[in-house]
Amino acid sequence: MSGKVAVVTGAARGLGRAFTEALLKRGDKVCFCDVDVQQGKQTENELKKNFGDDNVQFLPCDVQKDEEFKDFFNRVIQKYNTVDIMVNNAGIMNENQWRTTIDINLTAVIHGSLLAMNHMKNKSTGGGLIVNVSSLAGVMPVSFCPAYTASKHGVIAFSRSWALQPELKRNRIRITCLCPSFADTDIIKGTDDRVHGPELARMVMKQYGLMVFPYPNDQTLYFEIVVSTLNPYYVAFDSENSHLYWTGRTLGKINRCNPNGSDPTTIVDVSIPVALTLDTHNSTQNSIALHKVTFDGKANQVVVNLTAWPIDIEIGMSVIYMLIKLKYYRYHIMSV
Numbered sequence: 001m002s003g004k005v006a007v008v009t010g011a012a013r014g015l016g017r018a019f020t021e022a023l024l025k026r027g028d029k030v031c032f033c034d035v036d037v038q039q040g041k042q043t044e045n046e047l048k049k050n051f052g053d054d055n056v057q058f059l060p061c062d063v064q065k066d067e068e069f070k071d072f073f074n075r076v077i078q079k080y081n082t083v084d085i086m087v088n089n090a091g092i093m094n095e096n097q098w099r100t101t102i103d104i105n106l107t108a109v110i111h112g113s114l115l116a117m118n119h120m121k122n123k124s125t126g127g128g129l130i131v132n133v134s135s136l137a138g139v140m141p142v143s144f145c146p147a148y149t150a151s152k153h154g155v156i157a158f159s160r161s162w163a164l165q166p167e168l169k170r171n172r173i174r175i176t177c178l179c180p181s182f183a184d185t186d187i188i189k190g191t192d193d194r195v196h197g198p199e200l201a202r203m204v205m206k207q208y209g210l211m212v213f214p215y216p217n218d219q220t221l222y223f224e225i226v227v228s229t230l231n232p233y234y235v236a237f238d239s240e241n242s243h244l245y246w247t248g249r250t251l252g253k254i255n256r257c258n259p260n261g262s263d264p265t266t267i268v269d270v271s272i273p274v275a276l277t278l279d280t281h282n283s284t285q286n287s288i289a290l291h292k293v294t295f296d297g298k299a300n301q302v303v304v305n306l307t308a309w310p311i312d313i314e315i316g317m318s319v320i321y322m323l324i325k326l327k328y329y330r331y332h333i334m335s336v
């Protein structure tokens with residue numbers, strides 16, 4: 001599944017840079033943009049050293065500016081002839097600049113997705129993957145940053161709606177959202193001046209925990225898996241609901257739902273959101289995998305079959321949680 005051409009927006013640093021590295025490690029070629037030209041060039045130099053001059057390129061672009069974004073995208077096509085993977089990652093969080101927050105986090109994601117779709121449906125090889133970076137704030141209200149939260153909800157609504165479009169399926173284009181929890185990047189630095197109620201923000205971050213970044217089991221892992229879904233052999237999707245939400249949030253530890261660790265089938269009572277009060281990101285030792293998720297039709301129960309398949313439980317639990325939250329009853333994840 002390597003050898004694809006990918007675009008990543010806002011990748012001079014943070015999660016975008018990590019996604020870029022994840023793609024480069026797979027053997028893809030990546031063209032990334034950022035409004036921060038100095039940081040973009042520095043990152044480009046560092047990545048070229050590790051991954052080769054021809055495989056990665058930085059181009060300055062402010063995704064808020066329609067023409068600039070379009071030109072950037074066209075320049076990638078000119079250089080590489082194609083775009084197979086489009087990662088709309090650029091984002092900010094500033095409640096004092098709520099309009100800009102919406103413009104970058106939502107309007108530009110819509111624009112980037114449409115640029116990618118138009119290209120992907122017309123290209124001769126056909127198909128592609130669009131990864132839109134939302135947030136856990138895209139699936140729940142967050143009182144200290146309402147505009148940011150609205151933008152991230154919008155990203156999910158937009159992506160889910162397109163994912164149901166027959167036209168997209170016909171053209172073998174998959175659209176996906178990532179929903180990270182708090183990760184220790186620049187976006188959460190100096191938060192006090194940019195949120196309503198900094199104390200609450202600090203408290204929630206403490207409660208949820210910060211994904212230390214980079215982290216061996218951080219968002220890039222989820223990202224790699226999402227990208228690998230280009231290969232249907234790895235993770236199978238319901239054909240009518242071909243999009244998935246990953247979150248970095250640890251929603252439960254395996255011993256919570258499977259106390260003796262032996263029974264591979266466990267009933268999780270999902271009416272109690274135990275996960276939301278649990279510690280985060282410390283369960284990486286438990287390398288127990290999600291094998292299959294099925295819904296038994298009862299309102300608050302989900303049957304989880306776990307096998308010793310080397311994917312972290314964090315992922316499994318996150319998926320389960322999201323399925324429940326989003327009432328994604330038709331969804332099946334299958335092991336290889």
Ligand SMILES: NC(=O)C1=CN([C@@H]2O[C@H](COP(=O)(O)OP(=O)(O)OC[C@H]3O[C@@H](n4cnc5c(N)ncnc54)[C@H](O)[C@@H]3O)[C@@H](O)[C@H]2O)C=CC1
Pocket residue numbers: 009010011012013014015016033034035036061062063064089090091092104133134135136179180181182183184185186187188
């Ligand atoms: N770090 C976190 O806790 C979480 C982050 N996210 C999302 O992940 C994405 C990446 O954020 P981080 O890496 O955490 O933050 P970051 O601040 O480290 O990186 C964001 C990048 O986007 C660039 N950018 C901002 N505005 C731009 C524009 N108009 N045009 C082009 N580039 C622009 C910035 O220069 C920066 O390089 C964002 O969409 C953010 O909302 C989602 C959930 C949690």
Ligand SMILES: CCCCCC(=O)/C=C/C=C\C=C\C=C\[C@@H](O)[C@@H](O)CCCC(=O)O
Pocket residue numbers: 093134135136137140141142143144145180181182183187188191195200201204208
């Ligand atoms: C502050 C910067 C946010 C940018 C990074 C981001 O997108 C991260 C979001 C991650 C999770 C957010 C979860 C928030 C949950 C709370 O809203 C919920 O626990 C309720 C807390 C009580 C309240 O009244 O807000």
